[in-house]
Amino acid sequence: MGYAQLVIGPAGSGKSTYCSSLYQHCETVGRTIHMVNLDPAAEHFSYPVSTDIRELISLDDVMEELGMGPNGGLIYCMEYPGYLDDDYLVFDCPGQIELFTHVPVPRNFVEHLKRKNFNVCAVYLLDSQFVSDVTKYISGCMASLSAMIQLELPHINILSKMDLVSNKKDVEEYLNPEAQVLLSQLNRQMVPKFGKLNKSLAELVDDYSMVNFIPLDLRKESSIQYVLSHIDNCIQYGEDADVKLWREGSVGMATVLPGGGQRARGLVVNYLLLKHANSIM
Numbered sequence: 001m002g003y004a005q006l007v008i009g010p011a012g013s014g015k016s017t018y019c020s021s022l023y024q025h026c027e028t029v030g031r032t033i034h035m036v037n038l039d040p041a042a043e044h045f046s047y048p049v050s051t052d053i054r055e056l057i058s059l060d061d062v063m064e065e066l067g068m069g070p071n072g073g074l075i076y077c078m079e080y081p082g083y084l085d086d087d088y089l090v091f092d093c094p095g096q097i098e099l100f101t102h103v104p105v106p107r108n109f110v111e112h113l114k115r116k117n118f119n120v121c122a123v124y125l126l127d128s129q130f131v132s133d134v135t136k137y138i139s140g141c142m143a144s145l146s147a148m149i150q151l152e153l154p155h156i157n158i159l160s161k162m163d164l165v166s167n168k169k170d171v172e173e174y175l176n177p178e179a180q181v182l183l184s185q186l187n188r189q190m191v192p193k194f195g196k197l198n199k200s201l202a203e204l205v206d207d208y209s210m211v212n213f214i215p216l217d218l219r220k221e222s223s224i225q226y227v228l229s230h231i232d233n234c235i236q237y238g239e240d241a242d243v244k245l246w247r248e249g250s251v252g253m254a255t256v257l258p259g260g261g262q263r264a265r266g267l268v269v270n271y272l273l274l275k276h277a278n279s280i281m
């Protein structure tokens, strides 16, 4: 069983920076993750790229051959390095969010990952600055929802760049948005003829009751760990270690379990973090 995060979100939402911080965090706690660049337009990275789509296709190639090119390129990124069963991959995706909502390529790629026995989770980043304007926020929610529907993956929304938010209270109501609050804010900002549309949008967010965000402040190691623990839970990372771990009846055994040591360690950290979430946030 392999594990994978597909890091998606609008252009500039902080995907590559998140990948880089995640890599550093995992290095610090002694966890191995492999970073895969899926952005053919990316120029430089602050994390070691384990596989790079640019080795196979340049942006020009993609533009020339749109159709087959990207699909083949994505599959190559999976197959070429010969990742092992137990590997944890993080895919840094391009910011063209339409790719995940309009084109079947990412969906095919996800199917391929699943066939290869990977537990995959979509990690959608939204810039906290979007929250200052409810219309931008709603459009970010809609993009997230359509990616959710298109990819049919376990999905985690993250509000990135929390260091830029001076008053945390301002964003709190956007983490678990209430349809009524959104609706009244939208109506206040827009002319009355949009009333019906606003109502439908607010109801959509409410119906799915899936649009909620975990705040991420990259200055805080605990914040990165908290986000990672949610994602790990989502893709069941460490669950087989879980059984062994609790059967042994001792958290201390985790590090000496053959093979499962690293995951078991991650699990213990997850467990403690989720238990003490309130004091961390």
Ligand SMILES: Nc1nc2c(ncn2[C@@H]2O[C@H](COP(=O)(O)OP(=O)(O)OP(=O)(O)O)[C@@H](O)[C@H]2O)c(=O)[nH]1
Residues within 6 Å of the ligand: 009, 010, 011, 012, 013, 014, 015, 016, 017, 018, 039, 093, 094, 095, 096, 160, 161, 162, 163, 164, 217, 218
């Ligand atoms: N203050 C602050 N700036 C950030 C943070 N994360 C990213 N940025 C900045 O936001 C800009 C975009 O960040 P990237 O990580 O390149 O965003 P991206 O989503 O990978 O962008 P694309 O790949 O172009 O879609 C850069 O100038 C980063 O320095 C953060 O947590 N806090």
Ligand SMILES: [Mg+2]
Residues within 6 Å of the ligand: 015, 016, 017, 039, 042, 092, 093
């Ligand atoms: Mg990027």
